[in-house]
Amino acid sequence: MSRPLRWGLLGTGTIASLFAEDLVHCDEGTCAAVASRSSERAEAFAEAHRTEHAFASYDALIASDAVDIVYIGTPHPFHAAQALQCIEAGKPVLVEKPFAMSAAEADKVRRAAQRAGVFAMEAMWTAFIPAVQRALVLVEQQTLGALQTVRADLSVRRPFDAAHRLYDPDLGGGVLLDLGVYAVWWAHRLLGTPASCTVDATCGATGVEEDVTATLSYNKGREAVLTTSFREQGTRLAHATGTNGTLRLHAPWWHGQALSLTGRSVDTETYDHSFAGHGYHFEAQHVHECLREGRTESPVLPLADTVAVLHTLDEMRATIGLEPW
Structure with a gap:
C-alpha cells in the first residue's frame, strides 16, 4: 500500500475513542474521519484524536472520498444497516461486536458482502490478542x-x-450482546x-437480562460454562481444561496479557504477552x-463463524x- 489506510469512524463513544488511540500503533492505518449525529461531538472527537474530517452525519462519512475503510462503533441496533x-x-467495513442483533441480520450482511466482493469483519478484537492467540495454538497442538x-x-x-443504552431494550441493551x-x-x-x-438469567426493571449463567453442551460430555453480568465484578478469567491440564487466560481475559498452564501432564508455565496500547x-x-x-x-474470523x-446467542x-x- 502506497499510503496508510484512512479509517472513518462511525460513532464517538468509548470504544471508538480507544480504537482511534490504538491506530497510532499501526503503520498502515490512520484515523482520517469521524461521524456523529451531533456536529459538536464529531468536532470534539476530531480535535481530541487529531482527525482531519468531522461529519455531522453517518451517511456523509460513508460517501466520503476521504475514507478508505469504515469502523462502526455505534449502538448495536444500527450495526447491520450501517x-x-x-x-x-464499496467501502470495507469493520463492525463492532455484536456484528448484528441476530443471526438473520448477520447473515444478510454476510451475503451482501460476498455478493459485492467487499471486505467485512466483526470487531471481535479478542481473537487477535496475542495471549488469546497463544492459547488457541496450545489447544490446537493438544x-x-x-x-x-x-x-x-x-x-x-x-x-x-434506565436511560443508558446497556439497559435500554430499544438500543439492544442487555448483558448477552454487550459482554456475553x-x-x-x-x-x-x-x-x-x-x-x-x-x-x-435475571432480568431487571427495564426487562433486559442483567445476569446470565449458561451451560453449552457438546457430544462426548464436553461443555462450556459461561457467566456474564452487569450486577457484579466477576473473576474475568477464561479456562480450557483437557485430559492433561488446564489453560488459564489472566484477567481481564478478553484482552489480557498473560496465560498459565497447570496440570499433572504439562509443565506449569506462564506466558507473558505484554503489549502497548489497549489491544x-x-x-x-x-x-x-x-x-x-x-x-x-478474514481467515481468522470468517463471517460464517x-x-x-x-x-x-x-x-x-x-x-x-x-x-x-
Whole structure:
C-alpha cells in the first residue's frame, strides 16, 4: 500500500475513542474521519484524536472520498444497516461486536458482502490478542490433551441507569450482546457449535437480562460454562481444561496479557504477552493485512463463524424468554 489506510469512524463513544488511540500503533492505518449525529461531538472527537474530517452525519462519512475503510462503533441496533450501507458504497467495513442483533441480520450482511466482493469483519478484537492467540495454538497442538471443559466469566459491574443504552431494550441493551458475546465466541472457537444450551438469567426493571449463567453442551460430555453480568465484578478469567491440564487466560481475559498452564501432564508455565496500547490495534492490523492480500473475508474470523455465534446467542435469548429482535 502506497499510503496508510484512512479509517472513518462511525460513532464517538468509548470504544471508538480507544480504537482511534490504538491506530497510532499501526503503520498502515490512520484515523482520517469521524461521524456523529451531533456536529459538536464529531468536532470534539476530531480535535481530541487529531482527525482531519468531522461529519455531522453517518451517511456523509460513508460517501466520503476521504475514507478508505469504515469502523462502526455505534449502538448495536444500527450495526447491520450501517454495514450494508458501507458495502453498497464499496467501502470495507469493520463492525463492532455484536456484528448484528441476530443471526438473520448477520447473515444478510454476510451475503451482501460476498455478493459485492467487499471486505467485512466483526470487531471481535479478542481473537487477535496475542495471549488469546497463544492459547488457541496450545489447544490446537493438544498440549492440554483432549479438550473437555471451557469456562469463561465476563462480569463487569455497571451501575443501573434506565436511560443508558446497556439497559435500554430499544438500543439492544442487555448483558448477552454487550459482554456475553465474548464468552460465547470463546466456547465456539474451542468446541464449535453446541448441541444444546441451558440458561439461567435475571432480568431487571427495564426487562433486559442483567445476569446470565449458561451451560453449552457438546457430544462426548464436553461443555462450556459461561457467566456474564452487569450486577457484579466477576473473576474475568477464561479456562480450557483437557485430559492433561488446564489453560488459564489472566484477567481481564478478553484482552489480557498473560496465560498459565497447570496440570499433572504439562509443565506449569506462564506466558507473558505484554503489549502497548489497549489491544484494538491487533484487529486493525489484521484488517490491513487482509486488504493488502486482496481478501474479502478474514481467515481468522470468517463471517460464517460470526453468524454461528449469533445463532447461539439467539437460542440463549429465546431460552430466557426474550423476544426475537
